[in-house]
Amino acid sequence: MRILEFLFPKRTASPATAAIAKERLQVVLAHERSKRESAEIVPLLKRELLSVIAKYVAIKEDMIQVKLGRDGSASVLRINVEFDGLRKPKRARA
Amino acid sequence: MTKHASKAPGQIIVVTSGKGGVGKTTTAAAVATGLAVRGHKTVVIDFDVGLRNLDLVMGCERRVVFDFINVINGDAKLNQALIRDKRIETLYVFPTSQTRDKDALKPEGVANVMQQLREGYDYIVCDSPAGIEKGALTALYHADSAIIVTNPEVSSVRDSDRILGILAAKSRRAELNQEPVKEHLLLTRYSAGRVANGEMLSIDDVKEILSVPILGVIPESESVLRASNTGTPVILDDESPAGRAYEDAVARFLGEQRELRFVAPARKSLFRAIFGRA
Numbered sequence: 001m002r003i004l005e006f007l008f009p010k011r012t013a014s015p016a017t018a019a020i021a022k023e024r025l026q027v028v029l030a031h032e033r034s035k036r037e038s039a040e041i042v043p044l045l046k047r048e049l050l051s052v053i054a055k056y057v058a059i060k061e062d063m064i065q066v067k068l069g070r071d072g073s074a075s076v077l078r079i080n081v082e083f084d085g086l087r088k089p090k091r092a093r094a
Numbered sequence: 095m096t097k098h099a100s101k102a103p104g105q106i107i108v109v110t111s112g113k114g115g116v117g118k119t120t121t122a123a124a125v126a127t128g129l130a131v132r133g134h135k136t137v138v139i140d141f142d143v144g145l146r147n148l149d150l151v152m153g154c155e156r157r158v159v160f161d162f163i164n165v166i167n168g169d170a171k172l173n174q175a176l177i178r179d180k181r182i183e184t185l186y187v188f189p190t191s192q193t194r195d196k197d198a199l200k201p202e203g204v205a206n207v208m209q210q211l212r213e214g215y216d217y218i219v220c221d222s223p224a225g226i227e228k229g230a231l232t233a234l235y236h237a238d239s240a241i242i243v244t245n246p247e248v249s250s251v252r253d254s255d256r257i258l259g260i261l262a263a264k265s266r267r268a269e270l271n272q273e274p275v276k277e278h279l280l281l282t283r284y285s286a287g288r289v290a291n292g293e294m295l296s297i298d299d300v301k302e303i304l305s306v307p308i309l310g311v312i313p314e315s316e317s318v319l320r321a322s323n324t325g326t327p328v329i330l331d332d333e334s335p336a337g338r339a340y341e342d343a344v345a346r347f348l349g350e351q352r353e354l355r356f357v358a359p360a361r362k363s364l365f366r367a368i369f370g371r372a
Contacts, residue, residue: 016292021248022299029255036259
């Protein structure tokens with residue numbers, strides 16, 4: 001039997017599934033990486049925004065919301081800020 | 095040992111993967127043994143608390159007296175817990191504990207042990223548990239370089255990507271804003287024949303997806319099971335393709351240029367085809 005298999009190898013080649021694996025991986029990893037990056041960026045962005053806004057208005061940390069998401073094919077950054085009132089403007093230094 | 099206190103601090107290498115069963119312990123044992131064979135004073139540490147196995151793969155399971163947790167709790171000195179390999183003079187094994195307490199590896203205790211090992215050894219190879227929980231994070235935290243063990247298969251590649259993200263964000267080097275952990279990809283259980291048939295992701299596919307340089311490619315080989323059966327790191331089997339591929343990987347890790355071997359499909363000989371011994 002083995003001699004026959006060697007001399008007449010089966011022509012029923014299996015489909016090239018590796019290409020499918022590669023494509024699926026590239027799609028899912030692109031998605032997961034962008035989620036990971038936004039998870040890193042959002043807290044930094046929030047902290048910096050807070051420090052700038054707090055110079056001008058009375059604000060606490062839980063009064064600012066930063067969300068990075070998608071709307072259809074576009075990436076959307078939503079920033080929502082509540083505040084209690086304006087701070088008195090400081091005199092500009094001479 | 096005539097190593098002085100003035101020696102350069104040792105390098106910490108984590109062997110990690112995210113996914114289980116891809117060959118982390120086999121790789122940690124092989125790489126540590128390979129480094130030690132070349133004369134570097136090396137210790138290999140089992141970080142898989144509760145599921146001690148490196149001792150079996152290294153063939154020293156009957157010589158375990160104290161473990162990692164004993165040292166951290168101050169019940170034993172580091173030197174009492176380290177097991178000197180019977181084959182290679184410069185090789186030591188640091189077994190883990192079989193406790194079920196997941197918090198047993200206290201961060202300060204681990205940091206202290208790593209500092210001591212850096213002073214006494216050239217290479218400290220950390221065998222990480224699977225997953226991305228505390229155990230895996232502790233294993234990679236102190237690393238200077240990482241060997242990511244990946245099988246050419248979708249779930250393994252995805253998990254490797256995940257662990258690469260964690261290395262870049264949660265390691266000590268990341269936290270201290272130091273030069274990032276050096277990443278090396280080791281492809282294991284590679285079957286050149288199946289790649290040629292388009293059934294398995296190729297070296298280039300995995301390299302392209304993960305964009306990490308390849309340290310080595312270990313062919314799927316019967317010798318790996320044979321080695322673990324007998325507690326002999328597979329790198330000591332010079333006859334086996336897997337052993338030689340690990341040796342190449344260690345040489346590359348140390349900066350040598352070596353061509354990849356065992357990555358072309360083996361041609362079927364007429365003799366084998368007839369008598370059927372593969």
